[in-house]
Amino acid sequence: xxxxxxxxxxxxxxxxxxxxxxxxxxxxIDKTENAKFIMAGVDAKYDQENAFKDEGYTFIVAAHNFxxxxxxxxxxxxxxxGAGIQVxxxxxxxxxxxxxxxxxxxxxxxxxxxxDMVETGDELEYNLETxxxxxxxxxxxxxxxxxxxxxAEVAAAGGLMDFIRQKIKDGTVGELR
Amino acid sequence: MTITEKIMAYNSGRDKVTPGxxxxxxxxxxxxxxxxxxxxxxxxxxxxxxxxxxxxRVICVSDHLVxxxxxxxxxxxxxxxxxxxxxxxxxxxxLGRQGIAHQIMVEQGHVLPGKISVGTDxxxxxYGAVGAMGNAVAVSDAAVAMATGKxxxxxxxxxxxxxxxxxxxxxxxxDLSLHIMGMxxxxxxxxxxxxxxxxxxxxxxxMAGRMTLCNMTVDLGAKNGIIAPDQTTIDFLRPVQxxxxxxxxxxxxxxxEAIYEIDITNLGPTVSRPxxxxxxxxxxxxxxxxxxxxFVGTCTNGRxxxxxxxxxxxxxxxxxPDVNFLLxxxxxQIMKDAIKAGYISTLLDAGVAVDTPSCSACAGIHTxxxxxxxxxxxxxxxxxxxxxxxxxxxxxxxxxxxVAASALKGEIVDPRR
Ligand code: SF4
Numbered sequence: 001x002x003x004x005x006x007x008x009x010x011x012x013x014x015x016x017x018x019x020x021x022x023x024x025x026x027x028x029i030d031k032t033e034n035a036k037f038i039m040a041g042v043d044a045k046y047d048q049e050n051a052f053k054d055e056g057y058t059f060i061v062a063a064h065n066f067x068x069x070x071x072x073x074x075x076x077x078x079x080x081x082g083a084g085i086q087v088x089x090x091x092x093x094x095x096x097x098x099x100x101x102x103x104x105x106x107x108x109x110x111x112x113x114x115x116d117m118v119e120t121g122d123e124l125e126y127n128l129e130t131x132x133x134x135x136x137x138x139x140x141x142x143x144x145x146x147x148x149x150x151x152a153e154v155a156a157a158g159g160l161m162d163f164i165r166q167k168i169k170d171g172t173v174g175e176l177r
Numbered sequence: 178m179t180i181t182e183k184i185m186a187y188n189s190g191r192d193k194v195t196p197g198x199x200x201x202x203x204x205x206x207x208x209x210x211x212x213x214x215x216x217x218x219x220x221x222x223x224x225x226x227x228x229x230x231x232x233x234r235v236i237c238v239s240d241h242l243v244x245x246x247x248x249x250x251x252x253x254x255x256x257x258x259x260x261x262x263x264x265x266x267x268x269x270x271x272l273g274r275q276g277i278a279h280q281i282m283v284e285q286g287h288v289l290p291g292k293i294s295v296g297t298d299x300x301x302x303x304y305g306a307v308g309a310m311g312n313a314v315a316v317s318d319a320a321v322a323m324a325t326g327k328x329x330x331x332x333x334x335x336x337x338x339x340x341x342x343x344x345x346x347x348x349x350x351x352d353l354s355l356h357i358m359g360m361x362x363x364x365x366x367x368x369x370x371x372x373x374x375x376x377x378x379x380x381x382x383x384m385a386g387r388m389t390l391c392n393m394t395v396d397l398g399a400k401n402g403i404i405a406p407d408q409t410t411i412d413f414l415r416p417v418q419x420x421x422x423x424x425x426x427x428x429x430x431x432x433x434e435a436i437y438e439i440d441i442t443n444l445g446p447t448v449s450r451p452x453x454x455x456x457x458x459x460x461x462x463x464x465x466x467x468x469x470x471x472f473v474g475t476c477t478n479g480r481x482x483x484x485x486x487x488x489x490x491x492x493x494x495x496x497x498p499d500v501n502f503l504l505x506x507x508x509x510q511i512m513k514d515a516i517k518a519g520y521i522s523t524l525l526d527a528g529v530a531v532d533t534p535s536c537s538a539c540a541g542i543h544t545x546x547x548x549x550x551x552x553x554x555x556x557x558x559x560x561x562x563x564x565x566x567x568x569x570x571x572x573x574x575x576x577x578x579x580v581a582a583s584a585l586k587g588e589i590v591d592p593r594r
Contacts, residue, residue, distance in 0.1 A: 013363060017561060017564075018561075022540075025212070026212050026213075028216065029216060029316070041563075064363065064368070065398055068398055069559075069561065070299040070313070070395040070398075072297060072298060072299045072313045072314060072315050073213070073315065074315040074317060092368045092369070093368070093369070094369075094398060095331075095368070095369045096315065098369070099318065100315050100317075104317075148199055150329070151199075160317050160318070160321060161220065161223065161224070161317055161321070164321050164324070165224060165225070168224060168225065168324070168325075173325045173327070176201035176327055176329075177189050177190055177191070177200065177201050177202075
């Protein structure tokens with residue numbers, strides 16, 4: 001599958017507690033709801049209903065420790081998905097949100113120095129099968145790390161909850177290892 | 178193999194595991210707490226298995242919102258209680274028996290050496306202090322673990338900190354945590370990895386210090402922290418755990434992605450400056466900084482040994498009149514022990530406010546939040562803007578010893594002087 005769209009970038013640490021600010025930590029998990037104030041603490045201009053979503057980004061490109069800061073809340077991932085983000089590229093990801101991303105089937109793709117070839121607003125194209133990332137605005141391209149089979153399996157099932165529901169139904173939970 | 182690889186292999190029925198591999202393992206216990214608990218049970222119910230995998234191994238704790246500061250939180254707590262009750266959970270630590278979940282998990286023997294436990298809060302890596310693999314997960318993972326007794330993990334790369342030398346007076350495990358933060362920064366060196374702490378200076382640490390070290394590994398960006406069990410671990414767990422456990426340790430020839438040696442003899446009190454945890458300096462560089470709020474508590478530094486350190490420094494003296502000093506024990510058990518030891522009356526005599534166990538001011542949710550212009554000297558674990566309330570407050574993080582000594586003067590001092 002090929003995904004095409006606009007990128008939002010940051011060289012700074014993008015922290016989980018800024019992606020979802022404190023007043024929403026106790027909100028129910030819901031993609032549309034969680035998207036409304038996503039990134040509100042990253043940039044004050046996004047602290048308005050759907051401000052980030054309305055800019056219409058498909059990709060996020062970041063540097064190290066994306067979504068770090070140790071919050072376990074999955075609102076970070078559901079919020080990004082609700083805002084239309086389909087792939088996140090970074091040098092490294094914080095583990096809690098990396099887990100959440102896998103559980104919801106949102107690709108968090110490790111790509112060394114990816115931030116050096118993309119600026120906010122650039123048009124990107126990403127091939128999920130070949131793992132090639134192209135910047136259509138400046139003509140640069142790179143290969144990213146492939147996605148592990150388990151991750152693809154969970155994504156294909158529609159996320160962890162549906163993946164497990166199917167295993168429960170089949171009576172194969174005990175075989176997970 | 179390392180202790181981490183052995184634990185992951187044993188709990189997934191394998192002979193060995195390799196970093197990078199994704200495995201499903203058995204989970205010994207699952208913790209969830211007040212503000213995410215209702216959502217966790219809702220997710221669990223949606224899986225349709227009926228009962229949780231083991232009613233004595235799903236541990237529920239009220240810590241972030243108790244006692245409730247607003248009607249909204251009070252209602253949330255009521256919904257949470259109803260969910261816990263409906264699932265017939267055997268261990269429910271609610272207001273009156275409460276404590277910070279991570280403290281309760283270790284103190285009450287709900288985590289064991291060689292086992293894997295998960296919790297819906299980021300500081301679940303505290304469990305590494307007893308040689309368990311403690312992992313923070315989100316509510317979906319916890320729901321799946323509650324239903325199946327299993328969780329998926331990526332086998333982490335492992336980094337060893339070999340710590341030698343002698344702890345200097347007034348220097349605490351917290352100083353080592355902050356020192357490592359300053360040494361490694363947030364630029365990828367520790368992200369997603371397991372930090373194994375070993376060496377004579379770690380052996381010399383009591384359980385409180387070990388918990389502090391493992392607790393803060395999440396703030397360093399790591400997956401978890403772990404310390405192999407020894408006699409200290411056995412002495413600590415025996416009174417609360419009648420069952421047996423494996424004393425798993427790393428092999429002498431185990432391989433690590435990196436090994437860092439630290440000689441603790443040269444380490445002094447350490448401070449993280451406001452907004453970025455990795456902006457760490459020796460205390461000397463911030464001596465003289467004025468502040469108006471002091472806080473000791475949290476899952477990082479709310480234990481008896483921490484309170485003892487504060488009481489020892491404040492004994493017979495008075496907190497500076499410009500400083501509000503709040504101390505909150507991490508659990509009811511610690512509160513009782515601190516009363517018995519006489520620490521609480523020492524603190525009250527010195528002008529410290531002592532509150533009932535909870536997360537308290539740490540997350541800026543209740544009891545003691547920071548307002549505009551506040552400068553807080555805290556023994557907690559996070560100091561980003563707005564963490565304790567107002568975005569216009571500054572938080573310095575340090576050890577209980579630095580907080581106590583500084584509170585006497587109203588400005589940061591070096592407790593060694
Ligand atoms: S004390 Fe602070 S860091 Fe620890 S669990 Fe509570 S809010 Fe989180």
